Amino acid sequence: QKEVEQNSGPLSVPEGAIASLNCTYSDRGSQSFFWYRQYSGKSPELIMSIYSNGDKEDGRFTAQLNKASQYVSLLIRDSQPSDSATYLCAVIKAAGNKLTFGGGTRVLVKP
């Protein structure tokens, strides 16, 4: 079992729709969770961080964390073509505190 798992996609959504991305993790003691966006040929950039169960909203983005079910999700509302990118889920594991990434989900927003 991979430590952090994501569906590789591509997830194709029409412009203006909601994109829903999911991520599961294996270490039940994980404390910190992050969503990064990566454009082709660029470095990952942070979109959201979430540390406690529930929802966290920032503009068009909402992160949801459920530690009991060991998943974290990201919703992108009113998707724009500029949201087309790969979205990486990252988790700080309890053991060693190292930051581990999932394989990423490629999102394509079609005008």
Added chain:
Amino acid sequence: NAGVTQTPKFRILKIGQSMTLQCAQDMNHNYMYWYRQDPGMGLKLIYYSVGAGITDKGEVPNGYNVSRSTTEDFPLRLELAAPSQTSVYFCASSYSYRGSGGTEAFFGQGTRLTVV
């Protein structure tokens, strides 16, 4: 506001050559990481460091070495380069609290390495 600085940005190596990828951060972060990213894939952890003088292996450490003599610098050494090491390498840093998670990681611009 330099953040995380990686050098070089691009490099072509011949099989069997060696090189050092440089990484420096000015945010006083205790954790530093080296990842590699193959085309269309996620980030795989090569090595990480929890502080000066302390390093540990990630999931793909073979063929690489690291050192951390200062808080700021975390160079990655490639010995005897092989075509399988062709990849994009990212350095990152963060602040982590022992047993309590940590903050987000900040990334350098990446080094695109080709081994021929």
